[in-house]
Amino acid sequence: MTNNVLDVITCKAAVVRELGGPVTVEEIKVDPPKASEVRVKMLCASICHTDILCCNGVPVPLFPRIPGHEGVGMVESVGINVKTGVKPGDIVMPLYLGECGECLNCKSGKTNICHAHSIGLTGLMPDGTSRMSMAATGETIYHHFSCSTWSEYMVIDINYVLKIDPKMPLPYASFLSCGFTTGFGAPWKETPIHKDSSVAVFGLGAVGLGVPTLFLAIKGAEMQGASKIIGVDINETKSTKGKVFGMTDFINPKDHPNQSVSNLVKDITDGLAAVVRELGGPVTVEEIKVDPPKASEVRIKMSMIESVGINMKTKVKPGDIVMPLYLGECGQCLNCKSGKTNICHVHPLVLNSLMPDGTSRMSVATTGETIYHHFSCSTWSEYMVIDINYVLKIDPKMPLPYASFLSCGFTTGFGAPWKETPIHKDTSVVVFGLGAVGLG
Known part of the structure; x- marks a missing residue:
């Protein structure tokens, strides 16, 4: 293993090369940290079930990649503009969720899904590139969330790093991040x-x-x-x-x-029911308020654009029939150009349930309470507001009930043999489950 500060490091890592493939220990190269990044020598890493899902392409099938989002390590080197006091030798915990402390979510006291530093689903650093590659071939390796703890060394954005007490037992500290x-x-x-x-x-x-x-x-x-x-x-x-x-x-x-x-x-409990809280209560039909669209947004009466905000540089106009998308596409980033994935780096899956400016466009009519969006949209509403980068204009002659499946279920199944699975002429294919995904 070579280890020269601010040079490329060659080390070992657990790599998954393909969807559902084995985890193999291979030699990789880890680039120096860029601005606002640190390179960490991993001292301990844990296994979470999410890492197993990652190997199976959930939530995003990007390969080859290095799993792992729990662990503890020591800062080996820092890039420029690292203003948090973290320095080489510090013991740190990599996080898959950052926290700016200023956005609506961070201030809410109810969630730590930060609007500024959310879960990284693109497999890349904030600048749209990776810091890891295969030592033998130079092939790009994707990160897992904001980190990849199953590697001897990794590079991570400083906003996803927490400095911890070096006296803390590392195997126990490793569990704390998830x-x-x-x-x-x-x-x-x-x-x-x-x-x-x-x-x-x-x-x-x-x-x-x-x-x-x-x-x-x-x-x-x-x-x-x-x-x-x-x-x-x-x-x-x-x-x-x-x-x-x-x-x-x-x-x-x-x-x-x-x-x-x-x-x-x-x-x-002597006949008293215990408090058992589960994610997801009943779905109820209620009256809500939907704000007008802001810049680069449109308000949709489900299926048809009702109004548009300023700075609309596309040809979408009121009356157009559109499909809201939970994934945007800029067409210019590494992922959009790769031909392997549509997880755009500029317009990725939205997990903080807010619009790009960090606020919601929906509220409960009777109380004014903020309602969170689902991904980039919320299609179970008569009206909704969505960023224009997540809207696709479609042929108004298309049967709407069928078109409704295209934004997720059908295209997931359609994209699998088109983009993900190496299917050759005269081969045989088995499709398990013939729902919207399978029939795609």
């Missing part, structure tokens, strides 16, 4: 838990064990903990581990084949 904090954040930020209430935690892995630890840590403090923390897991060994983290009761559903978990929970 699994543990997901569980820790659920009762802290998402779930309305009151003093003396009961909580059931399903699954006592890195995420689940983050929940009882929170209550153990905050009892008697500003945030009020629960009186009963019930762990539910089919692995009996988790009973002991859970109690170390602050769990008061344990349920193994396998020990009670004839009883429902909900009834078992009620037995522990």
Whole structure:
């Protein structure tokens, strides 16, 4: 391994070369950090189930790539304009989510999906290029989220780096950037838990064990903990581990084949239902307000443009039939030109649920409460506002119910054999599931 500061480093990394392919340890080259970046020597890395999904092309099939988004490392070198006090030798934790502290989401106290530094889905650095390549061939390697911790060295934007206490045990610190904090954040930020209430935690892995630890840590403090923390897991060994983290009761559903978990929970809570918060409540039809479009935006009466904002340099006009897209395309970035992916670097998948200026165009009619968008759009509304870069004008003669599938389901299936899968003449292909995706 060569290691010259601000030179290209040759090192080992775990690489996935193709969709669903094996993870192989290979020799790669890692470029020096550019402006506002640091190069990190990884000291410890963890495995999250999301990394396995990454190997299978979720959320974006970009290959070859280096997985890993949990870990701890030491800063090896820094680029220019690094103003955070991070220096070579510091122990840091790479993050897949940054935080500017100034946008609507960062200030909300409800989410850390920062508008300025969101999850990186393009597989590239903010300038649209990679810092990693195959040592033997020079082929570009894609990053995983904002980082790639399954490498001896990696380059990361400074906004996705957290300096930590060097005395912290590295194997434990490695979990903090994703699994543990997901569980820790659920009762802290998402779930309305009151003093003396009961909580059931399903699954006592890195995420689940983050929940009882929170209550153990905050009892008697500003945030009020629960009186009963019930762990539910089919692995009996988790009973002991859970109690170390602050769990008061344990349920193994396998020990009670004839009883429902909900009834078992009620037995522990003296007939009272525990607070079990899940992502996704019921979908209700409500009256909302939709603001006018701002610059470079259009307001759509679902399927047809109703009004346009200023700076509209395209030929889209009121009355046009359009398809809202959850992925834009600039046609100029590395990804758009690659012919392998349409995950545009300039107009990527929007995960902060806001418009490009960091605000929403929708609110609840009766209360004025802000409503978040879904990706770049929200098609389950009579009207919506969308950035013009996420709009495609279509032939008005096209049957609308069929056209509706084209923006996601059908094109996902259509794109697989066209862009992703090496299918040759006279080969045989098996398609599993003949829904909108499979029939594509």
